[in-house]
Amino acid sequence: MQTLHRQLSPHSPELEDGVACATFQTMPDDPRMQVLVAECSGLLGTVTLAIVPNLTQGARPCARIENVVTRANIRGQWVGTALMRAAVTHAQAQGVYKVMLITGRTAPEVHRRYRGPGFQADATAYRLRPGSPSLERQKTAP
Template sequence: MSGAAPEAPEAGAVRIDEATRADLPAIVGILARETMFGVRDSADPADLPDYERAFDAIAADPRATLYVARLDGRVVGTFQLVFFRALLRHGTLLAHAEAVQVDPEMRGRGVGRAMMDFAIAEARRRGAGSLQLASNKQRLDAHRFYERAGFEKRLDGFKIDLSGH
């Protein structure tokens, strides 16, 4: 260690950090603002224990990490990376990005690009053979963004809702 203090990020620079419990209200606030498919998340403080339990489970799982994007110290985006081993491709390690969300007021400022650049670099650093994500077919702006970030649209996904909601 050199003993030098870490450099402060430049004003206006997006910084990606591992999320902390203190970030939860901001993260949930971003998730709750995504209402394209109805209200699925809630920023109501009464619901925070649900998110705290989920955060604790994610934090305890060595295969999963929840991240936040900060702009001038404020949480403006979030995503989760999950790594898992598959038998295909000779047992390759795969990475999956989940719950990729940017505060709607901050879109177009490079936040999403910084998050995806970080996710790609982290997947490479950990030795993943690929990084994949799923995006609802109706989110055409998101699809264009992911393609500009280097992702190829090559999969058809299928989903069944088991929550009973």
């Protein structure tokens, strides 16, 4: 699975096999996490779905899709779309009020693939990553 995820994020720090396995093994133990996998004579793609408890919307949870990745040599053959649709179906069965997917990718074909299962680019996302200027340093004087 690490080989596949390296195709998604080649600049991410490489994980030792033990760390990757230990992390992956915690995911099925968490009922709010689902890792959906497409296989046919080997791993074709994966998507991670996180169900997040929520104190608004009648306490209905929301869902977040992460790490949508399809093996490079079969991209464009609907594997990723099928995985995303399966993730949305699972999320809906959990009673979520929305499913979110945030991408930093700018390639038009990536955005077309996300619109295929019905996602709409209708929000603004903000991220703060380690190594970025902290919020404390960004405070302005009153």
